[in-house]
Amino acid sequence: MPMKRLQTVIYQTFKHLACLRHRITALGCLVLSASLCGCGGQEQGKVAPAGGQAAAAANGSPDNRRSLDPRLVPIAQAIEQGRISDARVRLQVYLADEPNDGQAIFLFGLTFHRDNRYDAARRHFERAAQLSPLYHPIHHFLGWCLYYLGEPEAARSAFEAHLALTPDEGDSHFGIGLIDLEEDRLKEAEARFRAAIELQKDNPGRVLAVAKAHSRLGDALMKQGRHEEAREHLERGTQMDPDQYEALYQLYRVLLTLGEEEAAERALQAHHQARQRVRPE
Amino acid sequence: MKRTIWCVPGLLTIVFAGCGGPKEEVQVAANTDAPPVLHFSDITTESGIDMTLTSGRLPSTQILEVKGAGLALIDYNNNGWLDLFVPNGATLEDTERGPGWRLYENLGGPDIRFKDVSEQAGMTHTRWALGATVGDFDGDGFDDIHVTCYGPNVMLRNTGSNSFVDVTPTARVGHPGWSTSSAFGDVSGDGMLDLYVANYLEFDAANPPPSTRFLGMEVLAGPRGLPPQADALYRNNGDGTFEDVSVASGIAAVPSMYGLGVVILDFDNDGRQDIYVGNDSMPNFMFHNQGNMRFVEIGARSGIASNVDGSNQATMGIGIGDVNGNGLPDVFTTNFSSDMNTLHVNLGNMSFEDQTQRRGLGIISRPFLGWACGFYDLDLDGHEELLMVNGHVYPQATRERMDSDYEQPPLLFKRRGERYERFADDSAGEWLNRPARDRAMVFADLDGDGDIDLIIGEMNGPIRVLRNDGERSKSSVWLIVELRDERPNVGNQRGLGSRVEWLVGDERMTRWIYGGGFMSNSPPYAHFGRPGAQSTGRVRITWPDGVVQEEAVPSLNAKLTITRR
Numbered sequence: 107m108p109m110k111r112l113q114t115v116i117y118q119t120f121k122h123l124a125c126l127r128h129r130i131t132a133l134g135c136l137v138l139s140a141s142l143c144g145c146g147g148q149e150q151g152k153v154a155p156a157g158g159q160a161a162a163a164a165n166g167s168p169d170n171r172r173s174l175d176p177r178l179v180p181i182a183q184a185i186e187q188g189r190i191s192d193a194r195v196r197l198q199v200y201l202a203d204e205p206n207d208g209q210a211i212f213l214f215g216l217t218f219h220r221d222n223r224y225d226a227a228r229r230h231f232e233r234a235a236q237l238s239p240l241y242h243p244i245h246h247f248l249g250w251c252l253y254y255l256g257e258p259e260a261a262r263s264a265f266e267a268h269l270a271l272t273p274d275e276g277d278s279h280f281g282i283g284l285i286d287l288e289e290d291r292l293k294e295a296e297a298r299f300r301a302a303i304e305l306q307k308d309n310p311g312r313v314l315a316v317a318k319a320h321s322r323l324g325d326a327l328m329k330q331g332r333h334e335e336a337r338e339h340l341e342r343g344t345q346m347d348p349d350q351y352e353a354l355y356q357l358y359r360v361l362l363t364l365g366e367e368e369a370a371e372r373a374l375q376a377h378h379q380a381r382q383r384v385r386p387e
Numbered sequence: 388m389k390r391t392i393w394c395v396p397g398l399l400t401i402v403f404a405g406c407g408g409p410k411e412e413v414q415v416a417a418n419t420d421a422p423p424v425l426h427f428s429d430i431t432t433e434s435g436i437d438m439t440l441t442s443g444r445l446p447s448t449q450i451l452e453v454k455g456a457g458l459a460l461i462d463y464n465n466n467g468w469l470d471l472f473v474p475n476g477a478t479l480e481d482t483e484r485g486p487g488w489r490l491y492e493n494l495g496g497p498d499i500r501f502k503d504v505s506e507q508a509g510m511t512h513t514r515w516a517l518g519a520t521v522g523d524f525d526g527d528g529f530d531d532i533h534v535t536c537y538g539p540n541v542m543l544r545n546t547g548s549n550s551f552v553d554v555t556p557t558a559r560v561g562h563p564g565w566s567t568s569s570a571f572g573d574v575s576g577d578g579m580l581d582l583y584v585a586n587y588l589e590f591d592a593a594n595p596p597p598s599t600r601f602l603g604m605e606v607l608a609g610p611r612g613l614p615p616q617a618d619a620l621y622r623n624n625g626d627g628t629f630e631d632v633s634v635a636s637g638i639a640a641v642p643s644m645y646g647l648g649v650v651i652l653d654f655d656n657d658g659r660q661d662i663y664v665g666n667d668s669m670p671n672f673m674f675h676n677q678g679n680m681r682f683v684e685i686g687a688r689s690g691i692a693s694n695v696d697g698s699n700q701a702t703m704g705i706g707i708g709d710v711n712g713n714g715l716p717d718v719f720t721t722n723f724s725s726d727m728n729t730l731h732v733n734l735g736n737m738s739f740e741d742q743t744q745r746r747g748l749g750i751i752s753r754p755f756l757g758w759a760c761g762f763y764d765l766d767l768d769g770h771e772e773l774l775m776v777n778g779h780v781y782p783q784a785t786r787e788r789m790d791s792d793y794e795q796p797p798l799l800f801k802r803r804g805e806r807y808e809r810f811a812d813d814s815a816g817e818w819l820n821r822p823a824r825d826r827a828m829v830f831a832d833l834d835g836d837g838d839i840d841l842i843i844g845e846m847n848g849p850i851r852v853l854r855n856d857g858e859r860s861k862s863s864v865w866l867i868v869e870l871r872d873e874r875p876n877v878g879n880q881r882g883l884g885s886r887v888e889w890l891v892g893d894e895r896m897t898r899w900i901y902g903g904g905f906m907s908n909s910p911p912y913a914h915f916g917r918p919g920a921q922s923t924g925r926v927r928i929t930w931p932d933g934v935v936q937e938e939a940v941p942s943l944n945a946k947l948t949i950t951r952r
Contacts (some may be wrong), residue, residue: 256750381698
């Protein structure tokens with residue numbers, strides 16, 4: 107499946123998902139899709155030979171695969187298409203023969219990640235990272251799991267491990283930016299979100315990711331008291347993705363701070379409408 | 388274990404009637420030069436409180452069963468020692484006949500001993516109760532109790548003779564639905580305590596809703612999908628009766644929400660008591676007092692209705708503290724698992740900013756489902772710790788299934804500069820890392836030694852009494868400030884809704900004495916600790932009506948009672 111088409115499928119699959127968390131997950135899947143298509147790793151276009159890792163997999167020692175084993179590609183696609191039960195069954199069969207295949211274990215974890223069961227996913231990702239340390243999506247998804255489980259420092263390490271393998275992956279910069287926000291490192295967060303924008307802005311499959319980065323950049327700027335700049339990025343982010351009800355609320359707050367009552371009220375209404383669209387009560 | 392009794396309430400209390408009251412020599416004991424060591428000892432067995440709370444049955448199958456019950460501190464016999472009222476629950480089979488409510492009298496002294504005086508005190512109620520709030524609604528000098536129930540709420544009037552009588556019919560505050568929390572406060576400004584009742588949702592225990600699904604698991608239903616109930620505001624008529632002014636006051640103008648907690652305080656220092664209501668999964672209310680018993684709901688505009696993302700949260704526990712030191716009450720709330728707790732910092736002019744992340748309180752809370760919480764200086768180092776109890780509502784919860792366990796340990800945060808850091812050291816005692824189904828917690832100096840002890844209530848579990856046995860630093864000092872307003876026709880004698888500032892040199896610490904919380908109440912006084920003080924300083928009281936009174940502090944390590952001039 108061509109990269110662009112696959113990304114479109116993934117985008118459509120995840121577009122309906124509601125909250126920030128889910129949309130981040132969707133972005134994570136873009137990272138996976140890049141890997142599936144051989145576009146996200148350092149060995150772009152290469153696919154590791156299936157049998158080449160047999161010895162390593164058999165004894166549980168780390169393999170050196172950077173792209174997804176061709177045998178696992180259909181299963182990964184099943185996960186991305188939401189056929190979770192199907193994927194789990196196929197992975198169980200696969201893992202019965204290859205219990206130490208890090209990539210398969212990763213995909214098994216991904217089925218839990220897709221269900222927002224981060225602790226279950228994390229256990230598989232950690233094992234997978236030991237067995238297939240060079241397969242970069244593992245570290246990325248592990249980073250998000252750890253973030254959602256309330257372990258920011260471990261999440262930062264995982265994102266950094268991902269960036270060590272794929273320095274130009276904007277979504278891991280974005281993840282670290284969120285952790286910087288959590289730790290009140292506002293300048294560092296700002297730099298991460300700017301990097302996330304810069305690295306993804308020309309990729310038509312990353313519109314949502316860029317929108318989110320603009321919004322979080324606005325958040326970081328707002329916390330620095332740079333309200334006009336914050337407004338600019340929050341407006342840009344919410345124009346690119348009008349479903350970002352969180353950012354619309356922040357835009358409302360920053361507009362109130364700037365004394366623009368009417369614009370603030372419009373942003374608040376847009377926030378309510380967006381939330382009703384994506385999280386109907 | 389080093390324990391030093393610093394003063395005995397009722398014996399060494401210093402009463403200020405205007406300036407320059409009598410001074411007592413207060414013993415200052417030297418403990419150690421080392422930094423304070425925080426430690427609580429579980430003395431439940433010795434304490435005399437031997438009670439397992441009832442909240443339906445385990446495993447819980449309905450939402451009514453998962454809220455647990457609150458706890459209420461009350462000095463019911465005015466002897467200077469805080470007693471404990473327990474509003475116990477019942478079961479779905481018979482919501483009117485549970486094991487019954489309890490009143491435990493604090494026998495006083497350094498050992499923290501309680502005696503069950505329920506029968507003598509007339510506590511014969513068995514209805515499914517959830518919360519309780521304490522206030523002297525009739526102004527007779529003895530604190531009364533309002534109990535929130537599944538079924539009509541109950542007003543218990545303190546007779547002044549070590550007993551209570553049910554005056555619900557005459558008081559007219561027996562809301563028949565499902566109420567969670569209530570709060571006393573003088574919102575009308577007439578000196579009498581009015582009453583706000585947070586109501587939850589419509590639920591028929593005889594015909595409960597079918598289960599629903601969460602993360603692929605079949606779980607109990609609600610609150611979403613069940614009809615919310617409107618809250619109620621009652622004006623105190625001053626003659627033992629209340630009038631429901633929900634409509635006239637503007638309270639009823641807002642949509643009904645799933646009310647869980649309520650605090651009455653003057654949030655903007657305009658001399659009028661406002662009402663903050665924590666709503667489950669819906670926007671929180673901030674009713675801004677306009678005077679003349681009129682309120683305008685400004686939750687969204689003030690920023691306190693939701694978190695920084697505009698997301699509505701579960702909002703169970705409510706903690707009030709002055710995190711940024713500007714003298715205005717900040718609001719910390721606990722929330723559902725896979726969400727974050729939230730700290731709304733009060734910037735003034737009814738503007739709140741979500742500073743959860745900036746203060747280090749956000750992402751770390753994701754695995755926890757929080758309940759009662761509070762800001763208190765547990766180790767007398769001059770900084771208030773933040774303590775909360777946790778436990779999931781779904782018996783099916785495990786880390787594997789829901790990223791959150793059913794039984795969870797408390798979370799304790801210590802202040803580090805502008806931020807908070809989790810403190811989970813075993814040195815604090817076994818309780819801090821022991822998972823439980825905790826719901827309620829009250830903070831008070833139960834043994835008169837000047838530090839804050841804890842009582843924790845576990846859903847379908849025991850009440851635990853934790854005595855503060857920490858080692859203080861040698862120079863640490865403490866101060867407890869109690870208020871009395873004995874003017875004629877004033878029922879709010881303890882000054883609920885007052886701000887208390889302790890001013891030493893250029894430093895200011897701010898506390899509030901307020902009505903309400905999450906199904907429980909806070910102690911009826913302000914507690915302070917300091918790592919040391921060159922002078923005793925002054926206290927400045929801002930009474931509920933905005934009148935300011937300032938007094939010198941004659942001595943440290945004492946409980947001071949300040950009487951309104």
